[in-house]
Amino acid sequence: MIRLFLLFLLLNFSSLSAFTQRLLRIQSPNNAIGLTVQHLPGGGMQYAVSYKGKPVIAPSGLGFVLSKPAVLLTQFTVTAVDSSRTDETWKPVWGEVSQIRNQYTELILTLRDKGKSGIVMRVRFRVYDDGLGFRYEFPKQGALNHVVVADERTQFRLTADHQTFWIPGDYDSNEYLYNATKLTAVNAVAAAVKEKDIALKTVIGPNAVQSPLLMKTGSGLYISLFEAAVVNYPVMHLQLDKKTLTLTSQLVPDAVGNKAYLQTPANTPWRTMLVSDKAIDLLTSKMILNLNEPLAIADPSWIKPQKFVGMWWEMHVNKATWQLTGGKHGANTQNVKKYIDFAAKYGFDGVLVEGWNVGWEDWFGNWKEEVFDFVTPYPDYDIDALTDYAQKKGVRLIMHHETSGSVTNYERRMDAAFSFMVKEKINTVKTGYVGRIIPRGEHHDGQWMVNHFERVAQKAAQYKLMVDSHESSRPTGRHRTYPNWMASEAARGSEFNNAPTLGITPEHTTILPFTRMLGGPMDFTPGLFHMRLNQFDNSRTTRVRTTLAKQLALYVTIYSPLQMAADLPENYEQHLDAFQFIRDVPVDWDDTKVIAAEPGDYILMARKGKGTNNWFAGAITDENARDLTLPLAFLDQNATYEATIYRDAPTADWDTNPESYVIEKKTVTAKDVLKIHLAKGGGCAIRLVKE
Template sequence: MHYALFSFLLLSLLWTNSLAQTRFHVNSPDQAIRVTVQNTPAGEVTYQVRYKGKPVIQPSGLGFVLQRPAVTLNRFTVAAADSSRTNESWKPVWGEVSQIRNNYHELALRLLDKSGSGIAMVVRFRVFNDGVGFRYEFPQQTALMHFVVADEQTQFALAADHTTFWQPGDYDSNEYLYNTTRLTQVDATAAAAREKDIALQSLIGPNAIQTPLLLKTADGLYISLYEAALLNYPVMHLQLDKAKLTLTSHLTPDAVGNKAYLQTPAQTPWRTILVSDKAPDLLTSRLILNLNAPSTIADPSWLKPQKFVGMWWEMHVGKATWERAGGKHGANTQNVKKYIDFAAKYGFDGVLVEGWNEGWEDWFGNWKEDVFDFVTPYPDYDIDALTAYARQKGVRLIMHHETSGSVTNYERRMDAAFRYMQQHGMNTVKTGYVGRIIPRGEHHDSQWMVNHYQRVAEKAAQYKIMIDSHESAHPTGLHRTYPNWMASEAARGSEFNNAPTLGITPEHTTLLPFTRMLGGPMDFTPGLFRFRLNQFDSTRITRVRTTLAKQLALYVTMYSPLQMAADLPENYERHLDAFQFIRDVPVDWDDTRVIAAEPGDYILTARKEKGTPNWYVGAITDENSRDLPLPLDFLEPGKTYEATLYRDAPTADWDTNPEAYVIEKKTVNAKTKLTLHLAKGGGCAIQFIRQ
């Protein structure tokens, strides 16, 4: 239900005019969050946010610099103010919960530029119980039609030198490890210099950091700064002023330095501020999804969450290569048949095949326009025979489209590529954007590329194809609007376990749900069962810093409707008892509870399987061992469940004994209380089947 309010004296919205300074106040439905917007006599418009009386954002500026027309929009008169309330529910096509409540109070201010340009702009705030979203809107008007954005001047002034979980600001990569420092200790240049395994870096500067940005205050508030509904606009990074403890929006530029090309009516993405005094609340927030538009797919019945295996990890551990030259080509007919057999035997939906198509000998580092045509297999890959074989086995092949950064080439060939997929019974594609972007001068995070990702989602939907994008811009809840865009990588995924320098630290997976995953599901590719990666090359020294039980738990703590069992079939067949959890764990859920969590330390999550009474639990920790209490009050009262625990053995340790695990069964009910012991770098996965 939606209520329009036109009096600022009702419930959450108050208006005051004191000493010629106009202030507007809007509270969250539960009154915990209060946003104050002020228009000073000089014309500045600032906003501030408080949570339960504590400062979250101090008075912070709003505004724009336009390149065409050449005007700075930072002095305004408030011409009108409207307010409203919304309290409704909606059902996602797939996801972590079966129903989402959308409950907020809204304030919209119509601003007129005081410089005499005649330009009007709307700033719209939506205040939820778990945070705030605001955006700029440019209505259709004679004073502004086509315009070019030079800079957005959104500020986030912080109250103190908070603990900060951050990545270096970079226009082309979000594959960094997270750093944990005080704000004033941020040094993005030094952090990036430690990263030797990122293929392409485009650093912004020493004080530039990426969103999503996670902060923890000394008095126990958790704050996330991010964005929602990123469409027709560049990715927002943040520029830090250490002296003022203020972050200012920094938009990704194009080849000539402009940020966005817009035509009225136009709007920016939402700038989001999540806040809570309980860390688990951030992980269950649906604010970013609520700020996205409803699904554009009228009949979503063809969208199918799925688990798959893949001819992928072979290339990362030296068993095979993507390219055919050299004699180790992995995507050959006989090898892929083995993966199809494995998928069919153990109940997987699909088989991802990378390196199937001609062009891999010339794909990386040459900044070349035409590398792949996406329809020409290597001679040793009989796609027609494999399609028929997969169909006979009840399995689908999953397509891989690596663009090598040549996006103009991919756009020219998308229709032909998607038709080719349809002809071969494929309904899922993994896209890739490794390397520098063509058109030259564009970045992975620029407006042109953001529009490209949207075009791919829309075009794929026309062919009833689901998307798993890699090396794309960070997700911002667009899987609500385009539910066929089911997952993205957009962060440091499991493939970095093979990186020779920093790799993936044990704490990394305890930070991703608090940061990058606030915007949407991640194709992290969990499920590694072999941890010394010298299986095919004895000179390799790389290791996976995890226990086997933690790899199982990641299927619960890190949500994706497209989940891969990332390791080699022969490694799973050494541990078929543990592999059973990967076979059983769902990829679509009715309910999610985050029972305990602390960023960088641990996460304990319970999820209810879609359409059944069964629950699954995942618990993970960083490099420290710990004991976590697990009350089972999420189970149905009065019912008995068989719990199967896949846990670290007493001797397990990511460094010395990662494959040590124990599987045990218990009879439990909602009154049972368990204690989970997690080894260093370890975890625990539990299946609860109602009896």
């Protein structure tokens, strides 16, 4: 690290006193992104952002409202200016690349409240080549110990009415379809009313949207507003003022209306923006990860990416039930053995079992404190015998802990539940938080729950367990610090293919990597092969709106180190030639190349398997058929590869012929360019093996 103190020129001024009413400007390392900070004559602080000389964020305010002490922190005296540059490289435990460069220019302003409180606050900016982040810091000080945040006054003032990809601001759900409209056309309440299949909604208001928020300007700039390293603080949603085109931070309140409880020293999460004139830059950015703290686990060698199958989709297509009553209980010993046999035969690491434990009969909607104890199986589920059976087959069971929103109950029982997992030689848990939260009045996105999700990761690490969280707040790069928190759902996942109202549109999976997935891997549960979901219930009209080839490509375009083959074994056994791609595709990578992408339209990328010379490519499209080209220049020069191409058949169509595909093989080199045709709602998956 090279520290360069006070190198930044004040515009025509070089003294701190001059800055109190002037501008301070810094640039990203490549000079593409400019940050301007202005101290207004009355004491207010504003920042602005430009990209290649063009304004991106117009002058926007910074500040806080505290209720303890009762202070409005918007007028300041600047007491210090500090700066530095950092250029370092680190290696993630697992991920999309084998190493990550962390290069930025940093500016720190120390501010003192101009009022009687005398409170000292720092604002720390880090400017990267692909974006910037800033956070507020409250150092330890005599005048400030315990802090209650009533509101945060962070603003993002936009320069025009951009095209925007958004979902309604909601304190309890992020499982919405994305809307694509002009910013001024946002109507979150109307959009939420259309969503009939979301179990729990707490919509903020008509002009509230969630972050990450993706925008595209008329001149072709892509802007993403988000946050990083959300720790001991609520999730940030955004309130839109359509007249001024200003987005203001909307923090999630607790049961009594407060936003956060802090004790100095304390930091907020980073408020972030990614900016580029190339869509692919958003998909390759590692800024969110870089803004998180380094690895907190001394020896992470036990953390292993994995592929798994599961006794899960049966319940969604009405073949089986979670509960024991009714005669269709899926998680019985003999049925789970079939999944273990299937996993062992085809080389999968684990078997997820849902509905194994007592309590599913009255688990949903009762806002009940005691539902599950996480250690008592149903009488038809012999967990000891299944553990032994799986171990002999070289497979592990994956635990499922549905809390039914009763989080206080889960916290009391976590040690017992994790000890039980260790006893049963189970090293991975899928957690769930369906329903209203207990303690009553808290929200999924509030500070209390953010702290709970962090506690689960920390506690699981003590037991050397890996976590896949569902119905959690969306990730913000915490897997850098706790890589055992391997994946989250936190968006509309594949289970919504079974939703009777809106389901999942073909464009949805072309938007997720630009939005939700900027914060971390998603357990989307791809790999559905039977697209009409009336297999076991003739009354069902729901369907999967992709082609089979696209389901294969999702294993490349939607990254997770925990990847599920979501469909039933019998559906895979009808297409073993296509199923081979799911068997072969890695879940950990040395390198990733995004070849072409446009949010809401298409994505084409290639990834190199960890520790191998093999590459895998995936291409997906929205409801429109299209043709893409894949230059193979990323392959090793002077080498040949066998390319196995899994593509849509000429007659494939997500609506009329979704399960039609073609598999072909050819020899290729780095000089070749593959032409890829994608059907409506279609995709293409390619395996490239070095010969």
